[in-house]
């Protein structure tokens with residue numbers, strides 16, 4: 001299985017996605033530092049909120065096969081600078097989270113991720129399970 005690294009604002013749903021992928025009970029858990037699961041790397045929201053951590057993200061990405069930039073459908077703004085994805089030398093995908101939220105806006109999140117430089121964008125809800133299998137498939141099949 002390939003290694004996936006998750007990057008996104010605090011509260012966008014990184015840890016909950018990991019729990020959904022691993023089908024373990026959803027318990028709220030704040031990420032304090034970069035956490036290594038068997039094949040998923042969860043990064044703290046602060047790492048994308050503060051430019052001085054970008055280098056740490058790039059260094060950490062060296063151990064991964066694929067990077068996911070995550071944007072909640074409920075977030076009104078992007079936290080990613082334009083073409084942020086081009087910092088990485090690995091394939092970068094986009095994940096729109098919280099598709100179950102009625103107040104969310106999938107198109108707005110899609111546009112944010114496009115502006116960050118990702119091509120392939122997946123929509124998920126860790127709560128309903130929508131799209132979670134497609135993320136699992138990516139982890140199995142990405143070259």
Ligand SMILES: Nc1nc2c(ncn2[C@@H]2O[C@H](COP(=O)(O)OP(=O)(O)O)[C@@H](O)[C@H]2O)c(=O)[nH]1
Pocket residue numbers: 008009010011012013014015016017028029030031045097098099100101124125126127128
């Ligand atoms: N409605 C909804 N809420 C979600 C979803 N995924 C995460 N959340 C909620 O969003 C909050 C932050 O999630 P968390 O995974 O801790 O975000 P992280 O900071 O990116 O790791 C928690 O209250 C989660 O229950 C989802 O798919 N749908």
Ligand SMILES: [Mg+2]
Pocket residue numbers: 014015016029030031042
């Ligand atoms: Mg977290």
